[in-house]
Amino acid sequence: MTLSTIPSRLPPEASRTGISSGLRGMASESPVSLILWLALALGAAWILPGLVSWALLDATWVAEDRSGCDPSGACWAFIVNRLPQFGFGFFPPQERWRAAVALAWPVVALAIALGPAFRGRSGLVAGALAAYPVGATLVLWGEPLGLPGVGTAQWGGMTMTVYVGTVAFVLAFPVGLVLALGRRSSLPALRVLSTVFIEVWRGLPLIAVLFISVVMVPFLLPPGTELPRLALALVGITLYTSSYLAEVFRGGLQSLGKGQAEAAAALGFTYWTAQGYILIPQAIRAVIPGILNTVVALFKDTTYVLVVGLFDFLNIVNAAVADPHWLGLANEGYIFVGIVYWSFCFLLSRVSARIEWDMARGAAREART
Amino acid sequence: MTAAAINVVGLSKWFGDFLALDDIALTVPRGCSTVLCGPSGSGKSTLLRCLNGLESWEEGEVVMSGRPVGHRPRDLVALRRRVGMVFQDFNLFPHLDALSNVALPPRVNLGLARAEAEAEAEMLLAQVGLADFARKYPAQLSGGQKQRVAIARALAMQPEVLLFDEPTSALDPESIGEVLDVMISLADAGRTMVVVTHEMGFARRVCHEVVFMCAGRVAECCPPERFFAEPETERARAFLAQVQY
Numbered sequence: 225m226t227l228s229t230i231p232s233r234l235p236p237e238a239s240r241t242g243i244s245s246g247l248r249g250m251a252s253e254s255p256v257s258l259i260l261w262l263a264l265a266l267g268a269a270w271i272l273p274g275l276v277s278w279a280l281l282d283a284t285w286v287a288e289d290r291s292g293c294d295p296s297g298a299c300w301a302f303i304v305n306r307l308p309q310f311g312f313g314f315f316p317p318q319e320r321w322r323a324a325v326a327l328a329w330p331v332v333a334l335a336i337a338l339g340p341a342f343r344g345r346s347g348l349v350a351g352a353l354a355a356y357p358v359g360a361t362l363v364l365w366g367e368p369l370g371l372p373g374v375g376t377a378q379w380g381g382m383t384m385t386v387y388v389g390t391v392a393f394v395l396a397f398p399v400g401l402v403l404a405l406g407r408r409s410s411l412p413a414l415r416v417l418s419t420v421f422i423e424v425w426r427g428l429p430l431i432a433v434l435f436i437s438v439v440m441v442p443f444l445l446p447p448g449t450e451l452p453r454l455a456l457a458l459v460g461i462t463l464y465t466s467s468y469l470a471e472v473f474r475g476g477l478q479s480l481g482k483g484q485a486e487a488a489a490a491l492g493f494t495y496w497t498a499q500g501y502i503l504i505p506q507a508i509r510a511v512i513p514g515i516l517n518t519v520v521a522l523f524k525d526t527t528y529v530l531v532v533g534l535f536d537f538l539n540i541v542n543a544a545v546a547d548p549h550w551l552g553l554a555n556e557g558y559i560f561v562g563i564v565y566w567s568f569c570f571l572l573s574r575v576s577a578r579i580e581w582d583m584a585r586g587a588a589r590e591a592r593t
Numbered sequence: 594m595t596a597a598a599i600n601v602v603g604l605s606k607w608f609g610d611f612l613a614l615d616d617i618a619l620t621v622p623r624g625c626s627t628v629l630c631g632p633s634g635s636g637k638s639t640l641l642r643c644l645n646g647l648e649s650w651e652e653g654e655v656v657m658s659g660r661p662v663g664h665r666p667r668d669l670v671a672l673r674r675r676v677g678m679v680f681q682d683f684n685l686f687p688h689l690d691a692l693s694n695v696a697l698p699p700r701v702n703l704g705l706a707r708a709e710a711e712a713e714a715e716m717l718l719a720q721v722g723l724a725d726f727a728r729k730y731p732a733q734l735s736g737g738q739k740q741r742v743a744i745a746r747a748l749a750m751q752p753e754v755l756l757f758d759e760p761t762s763a764l765d766p767e768s769i770g771e772v773l774d775v776m777i778s779l780a781d782a783g784r785t786m787v788v789v790t791h792e793m794g795f796a797r798r799v800c801h802e803v804v805f806m807c808a809g810r811v812a813e814c815c816p817p818e819r820f821f822a823e824p825e826t827e828r829a830r831a832f833l834a835q836v837q838y
Contacts, residue, residue, distance in 0.1 A: 487684035492674035
């Protein structure tokens with residue numbers, strides 16, 4: 225055998241993976257594993273037929289009210305009838321396209337992040353998210369754009385959930401970065417201030433934060449200033465999220481060796497240029513899973529805006545379930561809520577996985593050119 | 594008479610109660626290379642790191658090209674833009690490819706245009722024998738290649754003085770040669786260099802002066818021929834016997 229044939233040798237048959245070897249592997253699995261497989265199959269056989277006939281085969285999709293639904297199946301007609309409200313809250317029907325824009329904006333941005341790579345993609349996604357707080361507020365409110373004004377009391381549903389989640393995240397991101405840098409600062413006053421700030425907001429339940437921002441913040445404003453509750457709630461959620469993000473960022477900054485900061489200093493970078501060009505980009509890359517984890521938690525926590533009287537997606541479905549025309553359809557309502565929330569969170573986790581995958585592959589792709 | 598590139602006068606530094614540098618005096622003339630050597634813990638790396646302000650000191654002065662170096666952050670940034678440094682463990686920026694590692698510092702810190710900085714970076718990478726590696730990331734380079742990129746990166750800031758902190762200590766024997774070749778060519782081209790190293794072959798061959806440190810003091814300071822032929826102190830003789838084993 226010559227040396228040159230060595231690299232082309234394949235590993236022994238048994239260690240190769242694939243469906244056929246996986247099936248063959250079943251036979252050689254341990255008894256415990258076989259019992260687990262069997263239990264799973266039995267469980268599925270027990271649950272699935274009933275579930276499928278209830279949710280799909282016997283389900284009613286079109287009906288005027290509860291009485292039009294086949295009682296043996298799911299009454300999805302309830303969801304279909306209320307879909308505009310679940311999606312857009314109490315937005316006037318002729319202005320719903322604006323709510324749709326605010327709802328689709330971050331979703332499209334995430335879809336681009338998941339789609340095929342192209343030059344400037346990450347810049348486009350980041351730009352779309354950065355522009356969201358101002359852009360979406362203008363589109364929803366409408367008056368400054370010369371559109372009919374829609375007050376925040378009429379915003380709601382999935383639009384509210386996505387709006388609150390995205391705005392709070394986009395605003396909390398820079399605040400969190402500054403807090404993380406502050407907590408690592410060599411200036412004691414700044415360090416103490418950042419630490420106290422982070423620990424206060426992180427140590428309170430979000431519901432308490434919302435009460436504080438809606439009840440107490442107006443006392444701090446000059447008399448006569450009136451801010452919508454939504455704005456006050458957003459301030460609270462942003463501060464709460466920024467304290468979590470700050471700790472995530474701090475973890476990332478901590479993970480960089482001392483050598484990176486020293487190398488940057490030795491090359492004449494100032495504190496801020498070193499942070500901006502060298503340290504923060506690396507820190508953020510290191511903690512992408514942590515950031516996305518915070519975003520998923522934030523997205524689900526937005527539903528606490530209920531306590532200050534705002535109707536996000538879960539709360540508006542909750543209200544609809546109590547509608548006399550559609551009484552007794554809590555199952556359908558909450559299953560729908562569950563599927564939608566889960567889909568959004570799954571989308572976020574795919575984006576996280578995709579960013580990590582892109583970063584791992586980026587180096588390899590560059591190497592080939 | 595032109596001022597020396599670096600003048601260290603009466604420099605003392607403590608880590609807590611430990612006197613790390615004791616009344617150091619050192620002169621590095623322009624265009625000369627100086628090797629700092631000595632047993633570990635003798636303060637040679639600490640002294641080197643004082644020369645670009647990565648370490649502060651309690652007493653004494655560092656004078657660069659006739660001007661004393663201040664302690665304010667602004668002074669230190671200005672100093673570091675004139676003094677390059679190459680580290681033992683490279684410290685390349687892992688999120689940037691080799692070309693950007695070299696091109697970014699002059700773009701940000703000297704205000705060079707992107708095209709200009711990248712053209713310069715390509716030239717420097719070619720100079721250290723890595724023209725084909727411009728688009729590689731640090732993780733894809735061998736130790737010797739990383740260290741050569743680090744040298745190119747330090748050169749990109751057009752420093753008046755280059756500091757090397759044990760540049761070959763983290764390398765395998767084959768890579769040591771390729772890095773030393775680059776350093777020798779720089780010394781031969783008249784760069785002002787201060788090198789902390791155990792490579793006595795390099796010291797013997799290219800440097801103009803050997804500074805032997807021991808317990809935070811400069812024990813000997815003389816041309817390499819004399820240092821290697823007839824070291825004055827017992828400690829230096831013992832050291833040479835060890836490293837030239």
